[in-house]
Amino acid sequence: MSVVALVPAAGRGVRLGAGMPKALVPVAGESLLSRAVRGLHDSGRVRHVVVAAPADEVPAVEAEFASLRSFVHVVPGGAERTDSVRLALAEAERAVPDARVVLVHDAARAFTPPSVVRDVVRAVEEGAPAVVPVLPVADTIKQVDEAGDVETTVDRSRLRTVQTPQGFAIDVLRQAYAAAGDIATDDAGLVERIGGKVSTVPGHPHALKITTAFDLAIAEAVLA
Template sequence: MVSRSDTPQDTVALVPAAGRGERLGPGAPKSLRHLGGEPLVVHAVRRLAAARSVAAVVVAAPPGAADLVHDLLAPVITTAELLVVEGGGTRQASVAAALAAAPGHCDVVLVHDAARALAPPELADAVAAAVRAGHPAVVPVLPVVDTVRQLGPDGVVSSTVDRELLRLVQTPQGFARAVLAEAHAACDDSLTDDAGLVERLGLPVHTVPGHPNALKVTRPFDLVVASAVLASESAMAGSRV
């Protein structure tokens, strides 16, 4: 079994958590919505910090909530450095703010959505390892299981897309630090995916297998599914005791 001490502590995880989450309905910012009695950001950061390679976690909090988020997270971070900064008006701005605050000794950067609160630590380690192996950018992916059809302007099916060539992209996404910094510096608009910024530089984006538990909470029904996943994890952990 590989221990934390056997893994390079060269990775910082950035968590953009400033979004409103309007598709979840009225209420607190998305990262502060509760899942199983705890905010999504607490679940997400706890799991990131448990990854063997993660030395630090930087959270971009909702405007005006940096102190609150720090107080929520400080008790659950025991093996990694925690920094909390105020996020920006876009995801890109929040990632840039978190990257600027990241410790200088971390050459591998993970960017992870707080909304993917149940992504396991092993997924973060797999992405970081692929970056460490020399890939400038790495994304975890899942195969597409549904049939996908392309429509014409009139709403009529124009073709059936080969789903074997399609993948669903998750986070955490991983980057060589210098590559991510260059990608953000070169961007003049806002994208929802940091790997897309790296693609614009003409650099390849490598893939690793994703994980079904790294589902994204976007709508109320997603919270129901995530609650079921969390309950299942708890039941399995209890059965091993």
């Protein structure tokens, strides 16, 4: 069963404040995007990756993956993440018409272990229409009112934080995006909207999302 992966990486990463697209920010000499794609490659389960890059950075991103040209294809991304996923999905289906499993992976989760990728793919191959890697919520969660006063303490035993890659039967993701509006930040959430079942596999602490300069400093310190 052929597996393709989509990496929407056209965002500018304003919160990171690096002065460049977040996916291209280097960590210990290698960009977040490169590290994310390498994790997909090293899983041994992904046949092809489509990266949706900022339109003005496509040549630079293509050069970054010159040694993996048969594995990585770069397309211009859209104004919103949803647009980038749609564009990447269309290219993936053209490049690998027999693909049955599709992953959507954030470049910001550049340190996701290949084992997580394999677990997500395996779950889809075994029949799950949609799969997300998750971790238990560690912090106490409070529900507050409009004034900011606490209404209740939420039972966190059934709460999970979601990571990527998220995996889908390709026809399920296609249907979810056909029904989606213009903006969405969670692909599995789109499957939920059309009544699809979303399963989980264990995530990994290393799959933290690089969003702020503090997150980037933590990643650099760990690598050092």
